[in-house]
Amino acid sequence: MEAGMAVKVLKSQRVVLGQEICSASIVLKDGKIQDIVKDSDKNKLHLGQAMDFGDLVIMPGVIDSHVHVNEPGRTDWEGYWTATRSAAAGGITTIVDMPLNSIPPTTSLRHLQTKLQAAEGQCFVNTAFWGGVIPGNEQELRPMISAGVPGFKCFMIHSGVDEFPHVTEKDLHKAMAELQGTGSVMLFHAELELEDLKQTGKSKADPCEYSTFLDSRPENMEVEAVQQVCQLCLRYQVRCHIVHLSSAKALSITDAARKAGAPLTVETTHHYLNLAAEHIPRSATHFKCCPPIRSQVNQEKLWHALKEARIDMVVSDHSPCTVGMKKLGTGNFLEAWGGIASLQFGLPLFWTSAKKRGFSLQDIVMLLCQKPAELSSLASRKASLLPGYDADIVIWDPDKEYEITEECVHHKNKLTPYLGCKLHGEVIATIVAGKITYIKGQFAPEPPGQLLFVK
Template identity: 60%
Template sequence: MELGSTVSAVRSKRVLVGNEVRPAVVIIKDGKIQSIFSDHNFSGDNAHKVLDVGDSVVMPGIVDCHVHVNEPGRTTWEGFWTATRAAAAGGVTTIVDMPLNSIPPTVTLDHFHEKMREAAGKCFVDTAFWGGVIPGNELELRPMIQAGVAGFKCFLIHSGVEEFPHVTDYDLHTAMKQLQGTGSVLLSQYMTKYRAGDSDELYSTFLQSRPDAMETEAIRTVTDLCLQYQVRCHIVHLSSAEPLKLIQEARQAGAPLTVETTHHYLSLSAENIPAGATQFKCCPPIRGHANREQLWSALKNGQIDMVVSDHSPCTPDLKKLDSGDFTQAWGGISSLQFGLPLFWSSASKRGFKLPDVVRLLSQKTAQLCSLDNQKGSLAPGYDADLVIWDPERDFEVKEDSIHHKNKLTPYLGLTLQGVVCATILRGRLVYREGSFFPEPLGKHLLIPHGKHQAQL
C-alpha cells in the first residue's frame, strides 16, 4: 500500500482492543474507526483496502502533550515541519505545542492566531496548542479558551527565556479566578536557580544546585491552589520522587491534580552521566538511580498519570559541548521521535504490558488536554490514528535516522527495543519504514470547552 493511501482496514494478529491483545481487523471510514472485528468474523471484500501487518502490534497513536516546537521565532532550534515528521516516525499522531520557546510566546489571543498561521500547512501529525500564563495577561485567558487552547502553562521561577516571565503568587491567584468554571487546566513548571559548586563540568555539581526539596516546595504551592480553587492543575515533568506523598495527599483531599514524568527521568540516571556531557542537561535535572526506580514504582501504582517527551531542542552550540559547562548549557532533551521505544525498552523489563503503554502514552495524555473523545483510544467513533510497531525488534539510534531538526541527543548510539513500522493518521498512511508521505496531512486541534467546539 502506497504512502498517503486511504486505509479502509488494518489486520493484525496483535491488535490492542481494550486491555486485550488479540487478532482483529480495524475497519476505517471517513478517517474514523468504524468497527473492530475478530479476525475470523471478517470476510473482507473489494471495498476494503486491507493493510495486513502480520503480527506487528496495532494500537492507538501516541499523544505527546509536552512538546516545544519553537516556531515562530526560534525555528533554527526546531519547527513544525521537522518536529511533526519526527513525531510521525515515532508513532506519535498528536502533539500539543508548548507556549514557549517560540517568539512571541502563546500568551495572548493574537499570538495564538499567529502561532496557528505559522503552523498551517507544515504539520505531518495533528497538533493542539497550550497557552501561557504570565504576569498581567489574565484577561487573555478566557478568550484563548474560547479560541481552543488546550489549557495554560506557567513558570514559578525564571523560565529560561526573557519573553516568558515567571508568575508571582498574586498572578497565580488572579489566573485561577479566571479559570474557575471553564474546565481548563493549569500546568505548572518549577525551575531552580543555580548555586555555584566545585566544578561546572561535573554533573554532580549541577544536580546539587537543584535539590529535591525545591521541587517539593514548588509543588506544595500548586497543590494548595488546586485545593483552594478546584481548578484542574497538572504538574509537568516530575523528576523527583520526593513530592509524590504530597501529591497523593492533595488528591485524597479532593484536588483535581494530575502529574507527568518524562522519558529521560525514567531512562537515564545521574550516576551514568559523564563530566562535560551537556547533552544530558535538562531542568529539573536527571536524578539518581534510586530515585528513578521510585518513579517507576509510582508509575506502576498509579501515582504518576502519564509519560511525555518534554521535547526541548536547541542548536548544538547552545549545549556548550566544547566547554562542557553545565551552568551555561541550554537545559533540554530531544526525544519526540523515540518516546515509544524509550519507554518500552525500560517498561517491558519492569513488568509493564502493552495496555499500560496505551494508558500512559495515549489515553491519559489525551484526557489531560480534553482530546479523549477523539484521540488516544482504539474504539469506534475515534480518529483512526494508529501506530503499527514491533515491540520485540531492536534498533540503534543513529544520527542519519533522526528527524528532529538538530540531531544532538543523549540517546545517540543507544540500542532501543521497539521499532515503529508505520503510522496512520485519520486513516491515511503517513509514515512507513523510514519514508513519509510528502504532503503534511496534520490538522490543528482546537479544544472544545463547554459549548465552544471547533476544529480546523
C-alpha cells in the same frame, strides 16, 4: 503501501483493544474508525482487501502532550515541519505544543493566531496548542479558551527565555480565579528558587561535573513548588497538572492532595525514567534539563509510582536547541541550555525499560496515549481504537531491536543523549486521519496533520 495513501482496512494478530489484545481488522472511512472486526466474529461481511501486518502491534497513536516546537521565532531550534516528521517516525499522531520557546510566546489570542499561521500546512501529525500564563495576562485566558486551547502552562521559576517570565503566587491566584468554572487546566513547571541557595551564591565546584549542576537545583526546589500547587488546586478546584516531575519526594504531597479532593494530575518524562545522574559523563551537557536528571534510586521510585498509578502519564518534554547552545566546547553545565531532544524515541524508550519491569502493551496505551489525551481534552475522539474515533494509529514491532544513529534522527538538531542507545520497538507505520503519514522511513508527500481545538 505508500506514504500518503488512504487506508481502508488494517489487520493484525495483535490489536490493542482496551484491556484486550486480539486478532482483528480495523475498518477506516473518511478519517475515522468505522468498525472493529475481531476474527472471532463470524457475522461480519467480507472486509475486502486488508493491509495485513501479521503479528505487528496495532494500537492508538501516541499523544505527546509536552513538546516545544519553537516556531515562529526560534525555528533554528526546531520547527513544525521537522518536529512533526520526527513525531510521525516515532508513532506519535498528536502533539500539544508548549507556549514557549517561540517568539512571540502563546500568551494572548493575537499571539496564538500568529502561532497557528506558522503551523498551518506544515504538520505531519495533529497539533494542539497550550496557552501560557505570565504576570498580568489573566484577561487573555478566556479568549484563548474560546479559541480552543485546552489549558495553560506557567513557570514558577525563570523559564530560560525572558519573553516568558515566571509567575508569583499572587499571579497564580489571579489566573486560577479566572479559570474557575471553565474546565481548563493549569500546567506548572514546579520549581521555586530557594532563599538559602540565593544566599549561597555561585558554587565554586567544577561546572563541567554534572553533580555541580545537580546540586544547584536540589529536590527541595521541586517539593516546595509542588506543595504550593497543591494548595492552590485544593482552594480553587481548577484542574492542575505537574509537568515533568523529576523528584519522587514530591509524590507524598500529590498523593495527599488528591486524597483531599484536588483535581490534580502528574506526568514524568522519558529522560527521568531512562537516564541517571551517576551515569552522566563529565562535560556531557546534552544531558542537561530542568528539573535535573536525578539518581538511579530516585528513578526506580518513579517507575514504582507509575506502576501504582501515582504518576498519570509519560511524555517527552522535547526541548531542543542549536548545538552551540549546549556549550559542548567548554562542557559547562551551568551555562548550557537545559533541554533534551527525544520526541521521536519516546515509544521505544518507554517500552525498552518498561517491559523489564512488567509493564504491558495495554499500559503503554494508558500512559502514553489515553492519559495525555484526557489532559488535553482530546479523549472523546483520540487515543482509543473505537468506532467513531479518529483513525490515528501506529503499527510497530515491539520485538525489533535497533540502534539510534544520527542518520535516523528527524529532529532539526540531532544532538540527543540517546545516540548510540539500542532500543526495542521499531515503528513501522503511522496513520493520521486514515492516511499513512510515515511508513518504513518514508513520509507522506503532503502533511496530513490537523490543527486541533477544544470545543
